[in-house]
Structures are given as structure tokens and as C-alpha cells.
Amino acid sequence: MPHDSFGRPINYLRISVIDHCNLRCVYCMPLRGLSFVPSGDLLTADQIETVVRAAAKLGFNKIRLTGGEPLLRSDLLDIVERISRVDGIDDLGMTTNAILLPEQAVPLREAGLSRINIHLDTLDPQNLKRVMRFGTFEQIWAGIEAAERAGFAPIKLNAVVVRDFNEVDVVALARLTIERDWYVRFIELMPLGGGECARLSLAQYVPTPETKARIEVELGPLSELPPTSPSDEARNYRLEGARGVVGFISPVSEPYCGSCSRMRLTADGKFHLCLLNDDELDVRRALLNGGGEEAVSKILLEAVRRKPTGHRLEQGVSTERRAMFQIGG
Ligand code: SAM
Ligand code: SF4
Numbered sequence: 001m002p003h004d005s006f007g008r009p010i011n012y013l014r015i016s017v018i019d020h021c022n023l024r025c026v027y028c029m030p031l032r033g034l035s036f037v038p039s040g041d042l043l044t045a046d047q048i049e050t051v052v053r054a055a056a057k058l059g060f061n062k063i064r065l066t067g068g069e070p071l072l073r074s075d076l077l078d079i080v081e082r083i084s085r086v087d088g089i090d091d092l093g094m095t096t097n098a099i100l101l102p103e104q105a106v107p108l109r110e111a112g113l114s115r116i117n118i119h120l121d122t123l124d125p126q127n128l129k130r131v132m133r134f135g136t137f138e139q140i141w142a143g144i145e146a147a148e149r150a151g152f153a154p155i156k157l158n159a160v161v162v163r164d165f166n167e168v169d170v171v172a173l174a175r176l177t178i179e180r181d182w183y184v185r186f187i188e189l190m191p192l193g194g195g196e197c198a199r200l201s202l203a204q205y206v207p208t209p210e211t212k213a214r215i216e217v218e219l220g221p222l223s224e225l226p227p228t229s230p231s232d233e234a235r236n237y238r239l240e241g242a243r244g245v246v247g248f249i250s251p252v253s254e255p256y257c258g259s260c261s262r263m264r265l266t267a268d269g270k271f272h273l274c275l276l277n278d279d280e281l282d283v284r285r286a287l288l289n290g291g292g293e294e295a296v297s298k299i300l301l302e303a304v305r306r307k308p309t310g311h312r313l314e315q316g317v318s319t320e321r322r323a324m325f326q327i328g329g
Contacts, residue, residue, distance in 0.1 A: 001059030002300075004307040009261060012062040012231065013055050015048060016267045016328035017079060021069040023097050024133040025121070027160060027189055027201045028324045031133075037268045045075050047287045049082040051265060054296035056088035060263075064093045066328030068267065071100035077111045084112025093117065095158070095329060098143025099135055105143075105150035116147050117156045122169035123176075131165040154244070156183040161211050163204040170211050171218045177244030178219075185234050185247035186211050190276065190313070193323025208250040212237075215246065222246055231261035251276070257310030263303060264327060271303035275329070276311035278321045 001009045019036050021029055043051070052063060063083055070076060084092055093115035094108070101116075108116075118140070122128050125137040132140075148155055159166070159173050173184050189205045191198035216222055222237035225245065233256050234247035250256075257274075264272040269284025281303045286295045311318070319327070 001061075002304045004304050006307075006309055008259070008307070010263055010304045010307065011060050012064070012261045013052070013060050013263050013265060014064045014066055014328055015051075015265045016066050016068060016326075017048070017070050017076065018042065018073045019068040019267045019326050020072050021067060021097070021325055022072060022099055023069070023135045025119075025160070026131055026133065026165065027162060027197050027204070030196050030323075033195075041269075041284075042267050043265070043269045043284060043287075045078045045082060047269070047284065048079055048265075049086070050287060050293055051283060051296050051300075052083050052086050052089065054293040055263075055300060056086050057293065058297060058300060059088075061088055062091040062093075062261075063089055064095060066095045068325050068328070069097055069099070070094055071096055071098075071104055076104070077107055080108060080111040080113050091115070095119065096143075097132070097135060097140065098147065099139045101143035102146040105146040105152070109150045109152065113152075115156070116152045117158055118144055118147065119158050119160075120144070120173075121159045121162070122166040123172045124166075124169050127166050127169055131160075131162055154181055154183055156185065158185050158187055158249075160187045160189060161206045162189060162200075163206050165204065167206050167211070168214070171215055174215045174219055174239065174246050177246055178239060178242045180244050182244040183234075183236075183247055184244065185249055187249045188252045190251055190318070190324070192276070192319045192327070194318075194320040195323065197323055198318065205252065207253045208248045209253065212248060215239075231259050251311070252313055255310060255313075260307075260310075263300070263307070266322070266327060271300065272322070272327055273303055273306055274308045274311065275327060276313060276318050277308050278319055279306065279308065281306070 095117045098118045128137045189201040191201040225236040236247045270280040273279040
């Protein structure tokens, strides 16, 4: 497994397969002024497979598909099948808003997808319209049920906490874990892309301690659970007597850069070295020039070597050239 220049083992590749989305979450995608990667410039399924094969040979064993909204990619099943057949990849997950899961959950499972994280910011239909804009609660809930029926387990829900939008709704989301063996994880806002989403993410930020306290006041104490893996970005807790888990992902108030094991690949074929920095290395150009796994390995090793030590949000530095939907979280 490759190590970066700070000795961190890097074995987890997050692949954005598309930058389009059928939602417009307020902190991720602005309503206007969007430009997308032309479909001809997206990495093809074949190119993605080459990158994954190269990564697996270097010791990467964990892949997550993201976007934009990955379910909008018309050849997603082909991509999943190809990746699931690569020797050495033992964990293939996807992060999605679940809107299109009712049709796709079963085929995805059959194609080899092992895990799904579903993004749902609130159980309140009105608030959901405000924060996730183009989606409805019924659509996302149907997607969650489809994922469960298809056998994805455990169900993991991700909610971004946004002041004046859904910060009080965290209680109802956390309450789901009492009856269900689900993970419900709360994510702190991060400012990316320099535009209106970044400004909103700074202005409406809610620190994890506040979210945790709000849940404990209503639902009782949260007992901390041991970490599932050293690179798990969430700190996990359980409500008394609950079947499921409440997690907090706190990149701002409690950065986990020291145990980062991630490399990211953008939909247009750049290794993005750290979510909260702009540094990238182009791999698509090498693929277009006829480079194969060996060429990709060289670029990927260089990308790992150049990974920054951590983010510098507290100094006002963040990713300026890409917003969250253009990287994948
Ligand atoms: N569309 C899919 C989804 O929403 O899960 C996958 C892509 S989305 C960019 C990946 C994750 O990024 C989402 O789960 C969302 O919670 C998170 N996200 C988006 N913008 C964010 C922001 N400004 N701060 C923190 N998390 C954000
Ligand atoms: Fe779309 Fe996901 Fe971004 Fe929401 S967070 S706009 S669902 S890419």
C-alpha cells in the first residue's frame, strides 16, 4: 500500500463519475451559473477501470463512487461490474441522494456494489425542499427503502447540518437509530468553490458539539463506540438501548487529516489530492495519449506523494477552483 510523505497509508479512492445532479443542495450546487464537464470529457468506464486496476496493484482496496449524482451516469452498472471484478478491491461503495434507487438498487447489488450511503438532510418534507431544493422527502425515503430491500446493510444516512435550515431536525434523524440498525451521520459544512455555496457554508456552519448537545438534550446521552477503522472519518455513538449508530463527521471542529487515507478522482480525470485544497494531477491526458496501468501508477504515486498534510480552513484557505459537486465529497 502506498504511503504519502507524512507516512499515512493511502488505500481509499473516491471516484466521481459525473458532475451533474438532479438536486441542488444549497451548500453544494448553486441554482445558476453552473457549467458541467461535457459528456465527451468524462472518464469512460474503460478509463475508470484502468485507473482502478492500477490503484489496486499499488494496494488500494477501497473504492467509493460519487458525483454529482452517480445514479445519473447511464453506464453506472458497467462501471460497478468492472470495478467489482478487479482483484484486490474488497470494498466498493457509493454515495447517493437515492432519488433513482428504486429502479437501480437491485441491479447495482447484482453488479457487485457492496455498500450505499444515502444523503438525507431532514425528515421534514418542507425543510427538505428548502435545503435539498429539487428533491422530495417521499422520493428519498423510497430510495432508502429500495436499498434496504435490495440487501444493502447497514443503511448509512448522511445529513449535512445547516443553520436556519435543518439544525433542529437532527433530533428526528437521530431518533431513527432507536428502532433501526442504521447509521445516521451528521456532517459539518465545508466551504468549497469560493462562490455562493462556500459563503453559505461559512455563514450557516453548525459545529458538531452543538448538534450532539441538541440530540442529547432530547434523546438522552450518547455513548461513544470504539472506531471501526483508524481511517473512519466519523466518531460513532449509540443512544441508550438503540439498535443503530449516531455518527459525527467534523472536518472543521475536529479535523481528521492525520488519519486521511483518501485519494480522489474527478469526473474529468484529475487526481484531487485533498478535498480542501486545489492541488490536482491530470491522469486523463496520459490515458488519452495511450498510457495504460503503468502510466497511471506513476501519476497516482506522485499524487499520493504530494498529498498536503491537512487542510487550512482556519487560515481561510479552501478549495477555490471546484465546488463540492465537482469533487464528490
Ligand atoms: N449526490 C451524492 C450525495 O449527495 O450523496 C454524492 C455527491 S455529494 C457531493 C457527497 C456528499 O457531500 C453528500 O453526502 C453531502 O452530504 C456532502 N456535501 C456536499 N456539500 C457539502 C458541504 N458544503 N459541506 C459538507 N458536506 C457536503
Ligand atoms: Fe447533488 Fe449530492 Fe450535491 Fe446534493 S450534495 S446537490 S445531491 S451532488
